[in-house]
Amino acid sequence: xxxxxxxxxxxxxxxxxxxxxxxxxxxxxxxxxxxxxxxxxxxxxxxxxxxxxxxxxxxxxxxxxxxxxxxxxxxxxxxxxxxxxxxxxxxxxxxxxxxxxxxxxxxxxxxxxxxxxxxxxxxxxxxxxxxxxxxxxxxxxxxxxxxxxxxxxxxxxxxxxxxxxxxxxxxxxxxxxxxxxxxxxxxxxxxxxxxxxxxxxxxxxxxxxxxxxxxxxxxxxxxxxxxxxxxxxxxxxxxxxxxxxxxxxxxxxxxxxxxxxxxxxxxxxxxxxxxxxxxxxxxxxxxxxxxxxxxxxxxxxxxxxxxxxxxxxxxxxxxxxxxxxxxxxxxxxxxxxxxxxxxxxxxxxxxxxxxxxxxxxxxxxxxxxxxxxxxxxxxxxxxxxxxxxxxxxxxxxxxxxxxxxxxxxxxxxxxxxxxxxxxxxxxxxxxxxxxxxxxxxxxxxxxxxxxxxxxxxxxxxxxxxxxxxxxxxxxxxxxxxxxxxxxxxxxxxxxxxxxxxxxxxxxxxxxxxxxxxxxxxxxxxxxxxxxxxxxxxxxxxxxxxxxxxxxxxxxxxxxxxxxxxxxxxxxxxxxxxxxxxxxxxxxxxxxxxxxxxxxxxxxxxxxxxxxxxxxxxxxxxxxxxxxxxxxxxxxxxxxxxxxxxxxxxxxxxxxxxxxx
Amino acid sequence: xxxxxxxxxxxxxxxxxxxxxxxxxxxxxxxxxxxxxxxxxxxxxxxxxxxxxxxxxxxxxxxxxxxxxxxxxxxxxxxxxxxxxxxxxxxxxxxxxxxxxxxxxxxxxxxxxxxxxxxxxxxxxxxxxxxxxxxxxxxxxxxxxxxxxxxxxxxxxxxxxxxxxxxxxxxxxxxxxxxxxxxxxxxxxxxxxxxxxxxxxxxxxxxxxxxxxxxxxxxxxxxxxxxxxxxxxxxxxxxxxxxxxxxxxxxxxxxxxxxxxxxxxxxxxxxxxxxxxxxxxxxxxxxxx
Numbered sequence: 001x002x003x004x005x006x007x008x009x010x011x012x013x014x015x016x017x018x019x020x021x022x023x024x025x026x027x028x029x030x031x032x033x034x035x036x037x038x039x040x041x042x043x044x045x046x047x048x049x050x051x052x053x054x055x056x057x058x059x060x061x062x063x064x065x066x067x068x069x070x071x072x073x074x075x076x077x078x079x080x081x082x083x084x085x086x087x088x089x090x091x092x093x094x095x096x097x098x099x100x101x102x103x104x105x106x107x108x109x110x111x112x113x114x115x116x117x118x119x120x121x122x123x124x125x126x127x128x129x130x131x132x133x134x135x136x137x138x139x140x141x142x143x144x145x146x147x148x149x150x151x152x153x154x155x156x157x158x159x160x161x162x163x164x165x166x167x168x169x170x171x172x173x174x175x176x177x178x179x180x181x182x183x184x185x186x187x188x189x190x191x192x193x194x195x196x197x198x199x200x201x202x203x204x205x206x207x208x209x210x211x212x213x214x215x216x217x218x219x220x221x222x223x224x225x226x227x228x229x230x231x232x233x234x235x236x237x238x239x240x241x242x243x244x245x246x247x248x249x250x251x252x253x254x255x256x257x258x259x260x261x262x263x264x265x266x267x268x269x270x271x272x273x274x275x276x277x278x279x280x281x282x283x284x285x286x287x288x289x290x291x292x293x294x295x296x297x298x299x300x301x302x303x304x305x306x307x308x309x310x311x312x313x314x315x316x317x318x319x320x321x322x323x324x325x326x327x328x329x330x331x332x333x334x335x336x337x338x339x340x341x342x343x344x345x346x347x348x349x350x351x352x353x354x355x356x357x358x359x360x361x362x363x364x365x366x367x368x369x370x371x372x373x374x375x376x377x378x379x380x381x382x383x384x385x386x387x388x389x390x391x392x393x394x395x396x397x398x399x400x401x402x403x404x405x406x407x408x409x410x411x412x413x414x415x416x417x418x419x420x421x422x423x424x425x426x427x428x429x430x431x432x433x434x435x436x437x438x439x440x441x442x443x444x445x446x447x448x449x450x451x452x453x454x455x456x457x458x459x460x461x462x463x464x465x466x467x468x469x470x471x472x473x474x475x476x477x478x479x480x481x482x483x484x485x486x487x488x489x490x491x492x493x494x495x496x497x498x499x500x501x502x503x504x505x506x507x508x509x510x511x512x513x514x515x516x517x518x519x520x521x522x523x524x525x526x527x528x529x530x531x532x533x534x535x536x537x538x539x540x541x542x543x544x545x546x547x548x549x550x551x552x553x554x555x556x557x558x559x560x561x562x563x564x565x566x567x568x569x570x571x572x573x574x575x576x577x578x579x580x581x582x583x584x585x586x587x588x589x590x591x592x593x594x595x596x597x598x599x600x601x602x603x604x605x606x607x608x609x610x611x612x613x614x615x616x617x618x619x620x621x622x623x624x625x626x627x628x629x630x631x632x633x634x635x636x637x638x639x640x641x642x643x644x645x646x647x648x649x650x651x652x653x654x655x656x657x658x659x660x
Numbered sequence: 661x662x663x664x665x666x667x668x669x670x671x672x673x674x675x676x677x678x679x680x681x682x683x684x685x686x687x688x689x690x691x692x693x694x695x696x697x698x699x700x701x702x703x704x705x706x707x708x709x710x711x712x713x714x715x716x717x718x719x720x721x722x723x724x725x726x727x728x729x730x731x732x733x734x735x736x737x738x739x740x741x742x743x744x745x746x747x748x749x750x751x752x753x754x755x756x757x758x759x760x761x762x763x764x765x766x767x768x769x770x771x772x773x774x775x776x777x778x779x780x781x782x783x784x785x786x787x788x789x790x791x792x793x794x795x796x797x798x799x800x801x802x803x804x805x806x807x808x809x810x811x812x813x814x815x816x817x818x819x820x821x822x823x824x825x826x827x828x829x830x831x832x833x834x835x836x837x838x839x840x841x842x843x844x845x846x847x848x849x850x851x852x853x854x855x856x857x858x859x860x861x862x863x864x865x866x867x868x869x870x871x872x873x874x875x876x877x878x879x880x881x882x883x884x885x886x887x888x889x890x891x892x893x894x895x896x897x898x899x900x901x902x903x904x905x906x907x908x909x910x911x912x913x914x915x916x917x918x919x920x921x922x923x924x925x926x927x928x929x930x931x932x933x934x935x936x937x938x939x940x941x942x943x944x945x946x947x948x949x
Contacts, residue, residue, distance in 0.1 A: 078750050080694070080757070126933055133692050133749055137884060138933050140694075141926040148923035263877065264764070267757050274754060324765030331758025335751055336743055463834045463843070465746030491840035499838065507831050508824070515821070516828050516839055572840055 040187060044180045052179040058292040059186035060249055065272040065288035066193050066281060067241035072270070073279030074201055075234035081123065081139035082269040084146035085239040087261035088116040089246025091150045094163035094256050105168045109247030116243020117236050119146065124235030135231075143266060150258040162257035165250055175251075182252060189248065193241060194281060200237070264324070271327045274334050277341025286342055291327055298322050404433040405626070405636040411435040412608050413459065413495070413576055414476045420454040420631075423467030428454025429631035431473070436576060436610050436624075441602050443622035443639055444612040451631040452612035453500055456580050459610075460497035461487040477576075494575035500584060503565035506554030510545060511535050513553050513564055517571035538567035541597060559590040566594070570601065577601070579611040582618070595621055663793035664914060668906040670799035670868050673806035676902030677861035678883025679890060680813060681854045683898050686887075687817055688826040688850025691749060695756040696858055697880025698763035701873060703729035703859025704866055705771045708778060718781040722863065729859045730852035737851040742844055745833070764876065776871040802864045807899070809860065813853075814895040826850055858883070878922060885929035891942020900940050904928070 044052050064082060071077050089112035096108035119142070126138045154162065168175045168182075175181040250256040268291050276287025298319050305312035315322060338345055404417060413436040420428035429451035436442045446452045454468075459475050462468045463486065474483045477493055487497070505513055511534070518534035539546035542563040548556065553564060562582065569577055579598070583591040599621045601607050611618060619625065619639035627635040678700065685693055693699070707725035710716045716724065736759070744751050785797050817823035829836040829846040837843045858880055862871075865879055890901025905925050912924040932939055 078753060126930075133753065134933060134937060136750075136753060137692065137888065138930060140881070140884065141930040141933070144926040145923050145930065148920065148926075152917075152919065263881075264761065267761055270754055270757055271761075274758075318769050321765035321769045324761045324768075328758045328761030328763075328765065331761070332740060332755055335755045335758070336740060339747065339751065460838065463837045464742070465833060467746060487834070487837040488840050488842050491838065496840075497838050499835065502832055502835055505828050505831050505835065508828060512824055512827075516824055516841070568839065 044183050049179055052183055054293060054296055056179055056182050056186055056252065058289045059183070059190050060245055060252065061269075061272065061288040061292045062190050062285050063186075063193050063245040063248075064242050064269055065276070065284040066190075066197055067238040067245070068269050069273050069276070069279065069281060069284035070197055070201070070241075071234050071238040072273050073277075073284070075231055077231060077234065078136040078270075079139040079235075079238075080136060080263070080266050080270065081143040081146075082242055083261040083263065083266040084139075084143040085116040085120065085242035086246035086249065086265070087146055087150045087258055088119055089113055089243030090250035090256055090261070091153060091163075091246075091258060092116075092243075093247035093250050094165060095153070095157070097166050098157070098163065101166070104170070105166065105251060106170050109244060109251070112247035112250075113240045113243040116246065117240035120235040120239025120243075121232060123239075124232035143263065147258070147261065150261070154258045162255050163250065165254050165256060168248075168251040177254065186248070189244075190285075194285075198281060268327060271331050273341075274331050275341055277343025277345075280341065280343030283341050283343030294326055295319065295323050298326065402431040402433070402632040403634065403636070404431075405435065405633070407435040407437065409437065410479070412438040412478065413610070415455065415459060415473065416476075417473040418455060418458050418470060418475065419472030420451070420458045421469060421471040427471075427631060428468065429458070429628070431632050432628055433473075433633045434610075434626040434636070436608060438608055439602075439606060440623040441599070441609045441611065441618075441621055443618050443625040444610065444628065445614075445625055446612070446628040447614060449630075450628050452628065453580055454631070455628065456497060456578050456610070456612055457499075459490075460495055460578055461485045461490045463487060491572055494573065495578065496569045496572045496574035496576070497578045498562075498565045498569050498580065498582075500580040504553040504556070504561050504568075506552065508553055509549065510551055510553055510556070510564055511549040513568055514538055514545075514549075514571060517568045534571055538571065541570065541601070542567055558586050559594070562586065562590075562594055563597075566597070566601075570605075570607075574607055576608045576610060579609065581612055581614065583613060583615070591617065662789075662791040664910050665907065666789060666793040666795050666799075668903070668910045669795070670802045670864075671909070672899075672903040672906035673803040674861050674865045674868065674879065674902075675883065675886045675906050676806050676810060676899045677857055677864060678879055679886035679898035679901050680810060680895065681857035681861065681880075682883050682887035683890075683892060683895055684813060684817070684857055685850060685854035686892050687895070688830050688853070689847055690830050691752055692884070693756045693851075693854065694753060694881070695760035695763060696854070696883065697876035698760045698767070699729065699733070699855045700858035700862040700880035700883075701767055701876040702732070702763055703855060704862030704871055704875070705767055707859065707863050708776060708866070708871055709771075712779065725859055725863070726856045729855045733851040733855040734848040737848040738844070741851070742847070767873065767876075771873075773873050776866075778866050778871060781867075798868050802868060805860075805864070806902075809857070810895060810899050813857070817895060822846075822849070882922065882925055885925040887939075888929045888937075889932050889939055891939030893943055894939065894941040897939055897941035904940070 043055070047055070064086065068079065068082055071079055089109070092112035092115045093105070093108040096103060096111050097105060100108075123139060123142045126135055154160075158164075167177075168185075170185070173181070175185060246261075253260075272287035272291045273284055274287070275290060276283030276285070298315070302312060302315035302319060305315060334341055340347070402417070407414060415432060415434050418429055418432045422428060432451060432455045434442070434444065434455070444452050444455065457468070458470050461484075462470075470484050474481055476482065477495065482490065482493065485493075490496075505516070508516070514534040518537075535546060535549050544560065545563055545567060548560065553561065556564065566577075566579070582594055582598070586594070595618060598609060598611070602609050602621075611622075619642055622639045625637060625639040625642065626633055678696075681696060681700070682692065685691055685696075703725055706728050707721055710721035710724050711718065714721075740755060740759075741752055744755060782797060782801075787795050787797075789795060815823075817826060825836070825841045825846050826849065828839065829841055829843045830850070833843045833847075836846070861879060861883065862875055865871075865875055886901030886905040887898060888901070889904050890897025890899070905928060908924050908928055909921040912920045916924075
C-alpha cells in the first residue's frame with residue numbers, strides 16, 4: 001500500500017547496525033534544535049520594543065518555572081512560596097545596589113540568589129519532620145513572613161516609591177533599558193538554567209533518587225534514599241534559581257516595589273507547572289510563556305471585539321479579573337481533564353501518531369495472521385509501553401479452559417464470566433463464574449494473585465476513586481442485574497464485604513466502628529439497634545469485643561480486628577456476607593475459632609456466606625467450592641470432592657498455582 | 661495587659677471560626693482548601709447583598725448566605741473534587757489554588773474592591789470593665805456565638821451519627837462505602853459545613869471591622885495559623901488557636917507595629933509546625949517520612 005511497504009525491511013537494517021537508527025533519530029532532532037536556536041536569535045529583529053518586553057518577561061518567568069518544576073514535578077513537593085523567594089532575590093539585589101555602588105550588579109543578583117537559597121534551606125528544614133500538606137502550609141507561612149519583612153525593609157529604607165535600580169552592566173556590556181540586550185542576556189540565563197537542571201536530574205544518581213522520591217517516598221526511603229535531605233536540596237536549588245530570577249527582575253523593571261510579589265504571583269507559577277505538565281522541563285517553559293503572555297491575549301481579545309459593544313467594553317474594563325479567571329480555569333481544566341499537562345498531551349499525540357504508522361505498516365500482513373501471531377510480531381518492536389502492554393494483554397487475555405458452572409436451583413448470587421480491569425490496563429480477572437445458593441456457605445479457592453479479591457470486590461462493588469471496573473460479564477442478585485453498583489448500593493441490597501485488609505477504621509474506637517453500621521448509611525433501618533445496642537449485639541457473637549469497646553481499632557490484634565470487621569458487617573443485616581481471606585495472617589487457633597463462628601452465623605442467623613481462601617481449611621464448613629486460577633474459574637463442586645488427600649488441590653494449588 | 665486581653669476576645673472568636681472551617685474540612689476530608697479565604701469573601705459578600713440590596717432582615721440574610729455558600733461548596737465538590745478522588749491530595753490542593761484565582765476575579769468583578777461598612781443591626785453599646793478595659797455588644801455577641809458554634813461543631817463531628825460517618829469517610833472512603841455510607845454526600849457535607857464556618861467568620865469580622873476584599877487572605881487564609889496552633893484535627897483546638905493567635909497579634913500590634921500582626925500569626929504557625937506539628941490539642945499523628 002503506497003510507500004508504506006517500503007519501510008518494512010527497516011528493522012533488519014537496524015539490527016545490522018544499531019547506530020543507523022540512532023543517527024536517524026538524532027539528526028532531525030539536532031536540526032530542529034539548530035533551527036529553534038537560529039529562530040530565537042533572530043526573533044527580536046522581527047518584533048517591536050513592547051513585544052520584546054513581553055518576551056523578556058516570559059523568559060524571566062521561564063527561569064522561575066524551571067526551578068519550581070524541579071521542586072514540584074521532580075521532587076514532588078508543592079510550594080506556594082515562590083513569590084517570596086523572588087522577593088528575597090530582588091530586595092537583596094536592590095539593597096546591594098543601593099549601598100555598594102561600585103560592586104558589579106552581577107554580584108548583587110548572585111547575593112540575592114544565595115540569600116533566597118539560604119531561606120529555602122530554612123523552609124526545607126520542616127521537610128526533615130514533615131511532608132505533604134504540612135510542608136505546603138509551611139511555604140505559605142514563609143510567603144507571608146518574607147512578604148512582611150521585605151515590605152518593612154523597603155519602608156524603612158527607600159519608602160513607598162520603591163527601589164530605583166541602576167543600569168545592569170555585565171563585563172562592560174551595559175543593558176540599560178534596551179529590551180533587545182535583555183532578551184539575549186535572559187536567553188543565555190535560561191539556557192544555562194535548563195542545561196544545569198537537565199544535568200542534575202537526568203544523568204546523576206541524585207536525579208534518579210529524586211525521581212524515586214517523588215513517586216514513592218516510602219519506597220525510596222526504604223531503599224536508603226535520604227528523602228528529607230533530598231527535599232531540602234530541592235528547596236535550596238529551586239529557591240536559588242527563583243532568587244536569581246527576582247534579582248534580574250529588579251534590574252529589568254528598573255523600579256522595584258516589594259508589593260509586586262503577591263500570592264497571586266505564586267499561584268501563577270503553580271499554574272505554569274500544571275499547564276505545562278508536572279516534571280517536564282519543556283512543559284514548564286511552555287507553561288511559563290503561556291501564562292505570562294495571557295494578559296496580552298486577554299487585552300488583544302478586548303480590543304479585537306467591536307468597540308463600544310457591550311462585550312468589548314466589559315472585557316476592556318475587566319482585563320485583570322478576566323486574566324485571573326482564565327488561568328484559574330486553566331488550572332482546574334488541566335487538572336481534571338489533562339492532569340499531565342501539555343507535555344502529557346504531546347506525548348499521547350506522538351504515541352497515537354506512531355501507533356497509526358505502525359498499524360498502516362503492518363496492514364498488508366494483518367488479515368492473514370491469527371491474533372497470536374499478530375501479538376508475536378509486536379514482540380519484535382517492544383520499544384513502546386503500549387506495545388509491551390498489548391503483548392502482555394494478548395498473552396493473558398486468552399482464558400484457558402474457563403468454565404461457567406450452572407446452578408442447580410435459583411441462586412442468591414450469580415457471577416458470569418466476570419472480567420475486572422484496573423486503570424493502566426491491568427486485569428484482575430478474565431472470566432470468573434460462580435454462584436451462591438441461599439443459606440449455604442460457598443468457598444472461593446485460589447492461590448495468591450489468582451483473582452479472588454478482584455472477584456469479591458467486583459461483586460460487592462468498586463468505589464469511583466479506585467480506578468477499577470467490571471469490564472465484562474455480569475453479577476446478578478436474585479436474578480437482577482447489579483453489575484457495577486457502588487459498594488453502598490450493594491450494602492443496601494444486603495451484600496456486605498469484609499475486605500482482606502484495611503477492614504476496620506483505625507482512628508475510631510471499637511464502639512464507634514460498630515455504631516457506624518448500626519445507624520448510618522443505607523441499611524439504617526436494618527438492625528434498628530441504638531449505639532449501645534450495637535456493642536451488646538455483637539458481643540453476643542464475639543464476647544471479647546465488649547471489653548475493648550473504648551479502644552481505638554488501630555491498636556487491636558489481627559484476630560480482634562477480624563472479629564470487629566465481621567461484627568460490623570453483621571450489624572448491616574447482610575443476606576450475603578462476603579469474607580475475603582479470613583485466615584490471612586492469623587494463628588491457626590484463631591482461624592479455627594472464627595470459622596466456627598461463621599458457621600454459627602450461617603446456621604443460626606441464616607446468613608448466606610461467600611468466602612475466599614488460599615487453602616482448603618474452610619472446606620469442612622462449606623457446601624460448594626469454586627477454584628480459580630489466573631483469573632479464570634477452573635473447577636466447581638462440593639468441597640468434599642476436593643478429596644481428603646486433596647488430589648485436586650494438589651493438582652491446582654500444589655503444582656500449577658504454587659509456582660505463581 | 662488586661663485591656664489587651666479583652667480587646668483580643670472578639671478577634672479571637674472570629675479567628676476561631678475561620679480556623680474551624682479549616683479543621684472541619686480536615687476532619688471530614690483530610691484536605692486543605694487554599695481557596696478557603698475566597699469562599700469566605702464570597703459568602704460574606706452574599707450576606708451583604710442579601711442584607712443591603714435585597715433588604716432581608718438580619719437572621720434571614722444570615723441563613724440565606726449560609727445556605728447559599730453550603731450549596732456552592734457541595735456543587736464544587738460534586739462537579740470537580742469528586743472526579744479527582746484517588747489522585748492524591750496535592751492535585752486537589754492545587755485545584756483549590758485555581759479556584760482561588762477564579763473566585764478572586766469573580767468577586768472583584770461583581771462587588772468591586774472597595775471596603776464596605778455593614779449597616780448596624782443592633783445597638784452597639786460599650787461596657788466599661790475594671791482596669792480601664794472596654795468591651796462592646798458586638799464583641800460579646802461574637803464570642804458567645806463562637807463558643808456555641810464550636811460546641812455544636814464538636815458535638816456534631818465527635819458525637820452525632822452523621823459526624824461519625826464523616827470521620828469514617830475521611831479515614832477510609834472505600835471502607836466507608838463498603839459500610840453502606842454514601843461517601844459522596846458525606847464529603848460534600850464536609851465541604852459545605854467548612855464553608856459555612858468560613859462565611860460566619862467573615863460576617864462577624866465585617867461587623868466588628870469593615871468588609872474588605874483583603875479578608876480573603878487576612879482572615880480566611882490566615883485561619884490556617886490558628887488551626888495549626890490549636891491542632892488541625894481538633895475542633896476545640898480552633899478556639900484555643902484563635903485565642904493564642906489573637907493575643908500574640910495584639911501584643912505585637914501594641915509593642916512592635918500594627919503591620920507586624922499578620923506576620924506574627926504566620927511565624928507562630930511556622931514555629932508550631934517545626935516544634936509541635938500536632939498543635940496544642942491535636943492528636944499526635946502527622947505525616948512523616
